[in-house]
Structure formats: structure tokens, C-alpha cells
């Protein structure tokens with residue numbers, strides 16, 4: 452049995468723990484927070500996430516806590532004109548094989564945490580355990596926590612997010628890239644939402660140097676609001692209060708309904724958006740990275756957490772519970788995942804540019820049904836947001852988790868010894 456330490460109990464770390472335990476590993480999760488409280492916010496979960504949830508045996512639980520939007524709609528924020536839409540009903544389900552849902556982050560975490568209970572003998576969660584040091588040799592890995600305690604194991608996974616200490620220990624490749632965009636987040640009771648915006652859709656209002664994403668949560672009782680705009684700020688984490696006057700300036704060209712929604716929020720949480728250029732290598736010997744630690748991604752395709760969940764499945768399949776092939780398994784994991792996550796990192800940046808277009812680019816983005824180029828752009832926007840197809844292709848890639856077609860073409864398995872089931 453392989454003994455694996457995971458640093459970080461975010462969506463990536465918890466998914467990895469479940470996937471590894473299902474393959475027979477002994478798992479210790481180390482989370483620096485003393486209490487697991489996810490910031491109050493929503494999350495979009497594409498069909499690829501639901502494919503992974505099925506493999507983890509938590510699809511039904513995730514369906515129960517999620518809200519089912521009926522469409523994903525891109526709207527021009529100054530004029531209110533609809534640019535394009537993707538219906539998310541039965542034809543979508545038939546095409547991708549799994550649903551598109553949105554959820555409250557705390558609920559998603561609760562499902563993952565509860566599922567840990569199925570592996571009581573295999574998974575241990577250590578809260579208040581901040582990992583500061585990593586060492587490895589031919590026999591195994593040694594972690595040092597903030598109290599100076601040493602912990603040993605066969606393998607280590609850094610699922611410790613954007614500002615990963617494990618990444619720094621491996622590569623020391625500097626801090627993430629500050630994108631120049633910041634996000635303000637809030638969750639409102641639906642009663643506070645202007646009627647024009649109270650729909651069952653995921654709405655993405657795009658305008659010059661800003662955009663707004665909003666959708667219902669928790670059986671429609673809550674409304675998630677994320678406002679993103681250009682800014683030169685640079686601070687870490689969600690523990691910052693957003694300044695409403697800065698937001699109002701950024702959205703001054705938005706239509707009245709959008710401005711009215713923003714005015715309903717009393718307290719904004721602020722996050723400086725960062726990513727990295729894709730890197731070819733995440734693993735060194737018995738240590739690897741997963742999720743934002745490996746491939747931090749701007750949120751414009753709503754795929755960062757979905758990628759972390761996909762990583763978890765592929766990693767467990769590559770490791771396959773075998774202590775004798777940890778380094779080879781991590782190399783195989785990286786080779787399988789790097790092209791797809793790199794594509795999503797780059798496509799997310801492109802989507803940011805499309806969302807925030809000004810001048811002629813904004814005009815070109817508007818719906819012009821008589822022009823085939825414009826029609827193709829609209830299709831590509833939707834495909835990009837779904838994270839299930841390359842730009843310019845309507846057919847999902849082979850090897851992509853999350854489509855029945857892809858599953859038939861190329862099951863998510865590790866070709867070098869690991870097995871494809873969980």
C-alpha cells in the first residue's frame with residue numbers, strides 16, 4: 452500500500468484523497484486552516500467535473516446540492532444585447548453525457564468532506580497543519596510542518612493552491628503572474644436581485660474592461676455575483692474587502708440593471724486574479740503538484756476547479772496504489788494532463804480578452820447573424836466556456852474527461868501500468 456501525503460484540502464486535494472483511497476492508498480491530508488470554511492461563493496461545474504464525480508461515487512450528492520441552470524448566456528453589458536447562448540437542457544446532456552451545474556462552494560466542500568468518511572481507515576485529515584519543508588530521497592518523502600514535526604511517506608502531492616509552498620520547494624520559479632484583473636464576489640438573497648436579472652441562467656455580462664457573472668444557488672434561494680475588472684492591485688487571498696466606489700467606476704458603462712444589482716451588495720470580498728504560463732513539468736521524483744499549484748488558471752472558462760478534479764482522477768489511476776512506481780506514475784500523470792491544462796490556461800486568457808473587449812473588437816463580438824465569422828466566434832465562445840472542445844472545433848477532444856464520446860474513444864486511464872477504473 453502506498454502512503455501519500457497531500458498538502459491542501461481544497462477541491463483538488465479532497466478529490467485526490469478520495470480517488471487515491473479508492474485505489475487502495477493510505478492518505479494524510481494537511482490543511483493549514485484550522486477550520487474548513489469556504490468563502491461564500493458559487494462555482495460552475497461542467498460536465499467534465501460530473502464525469503469525475505461519477506468515478507468518485509459522489510455524482511448524486513453533487514446533483515442534490517447543485518442548481519440546474521437552463522442556459523449559459525453572454526450579454527453585452529452596456530447595451531443589454533444578448534451575444535450568444537448555450538442551452539443546457541436535454542440536447543446538451545445528450546451531447547456531453549453529463550450535466551452543467553452551479554453550486555455553493557461550501558456545499559461542494561461538504562459533499563467531498565462527507566465522502567472522506569467512506570475511507571475512515573485510509574484517509575486522515577489534519578487541520579491546522581501548515582507544511583513548510585519538503586525533502587525526498589530514494590526511500591521516501593519527509594514533510595516538515597510549522598511546529599517542526601517531521602512526517603514520512605512514499606509520495607507527496609502539493610494541492611496547496613495558487614501560492615503553493617510545495618511548488619516553491621520544487622521549482623522556486625517565482626510568484627504567480629498578476630493578471631491586472633481583480634474579482635469582487637458576493638452572495639445575495641434572491642429577494643435583493645433586480646427582476647430583470649433574476650433568471651435561471653448563468654449570465655455573463657461582458658463590457659469594456661469588465662464583466663459580471665451571476666447565477667442562482669441553493670435551489671434558487673441565493674444569487675451568486677462575481678464582478679471582474681481591470682486594476683493594478685496586488686494582494687493575496689480572499690480576506691480583503693472590496694471598495695464599492697472602485698467597482699462603480701469600473702462598471703460605469705454598464706446598463707442600469709447591472710448597476711442596480713451591484714448596488715444591492717453591502718460587503719464585497721476581493722481577490723486579485725493571477726495565473727502562470729503553462730509549465731512542462733510539475734513533478735520531481737516522489738513529489739508532484741495538482742490543481743492551481745500546478746497550473747493556476749484565470750477563471751474565465753470556470754474550469755480551474757474542474758481541472759483540479761480531473762487531475763485527481765488521472766493521478767490516482769497512474770499511481771494505482773503501487774509504492775514501487777511513484778516517480779514513473781507522477782511523470783505519466785504530468786504527461787497526460789499537461790497538454791489539456793495548458794490549453795485551458797491559455798484559452799482562459801483568450802476568453803478574458805473576449806469578455807473585456809473594447810472598440811472594434813467589441814463590435815465584432817456583437818451578434819451579426821449574416822456574417823459566418825461572427826457565428827463561428829459565438830460557437831467557439833460557448834465551446835471554450837464548456838472547457839470541452841478546442842477553439843474552432845465543435846467536437847470534443849479525444850481523451851477529455853467529461854464526454855461520453857471521449858470516454859468511448861480514450862478512457863481516462865494511465866497507459867504506463869496504471870489502471871483506468873477507480
Ligand SMILES: Cc1cc2nc3c(=O)[nH]c(=O)nc-3n(C[C@H](O)[C@H](O)[C@H](O)COP(=O)(O)OP(=O)(O)OC[C@H]3O[C@@H](n4cnc5c(N)ncnc54)[C@H](O)[C@@H]3O)c2cc1C
Pocket residue numbers: 458459460461462463464481482483484493494495496580581582583610611612613614615616617634677722724741742743744748750752753754755756757758759
Ligand atoms: C473568482 C473566481 C471564480 C472561479 N470560478 C470557478 C468556477 O466557476 N469553476 C471552476 O471550476 N473553477 C473556478 N475557479 C477556480 C477555482 O476556484 C480553483 O481553480 C480551485 O479552487 C483550485 O483548487 P485547488 O484545490 O487546486 O486549490 P485551493 O482551492 O486554493 O486549495 C488549496 C488549499 O491548500 C491550503 N494550503 C495552502 N498552503 C498550504 C500549506 N503550506 N500547508 C497546508 N495547507 C496549505 C489552502 O488553505 C487551501 O485550503 C474560480 C476562481 C476564482 C478566483
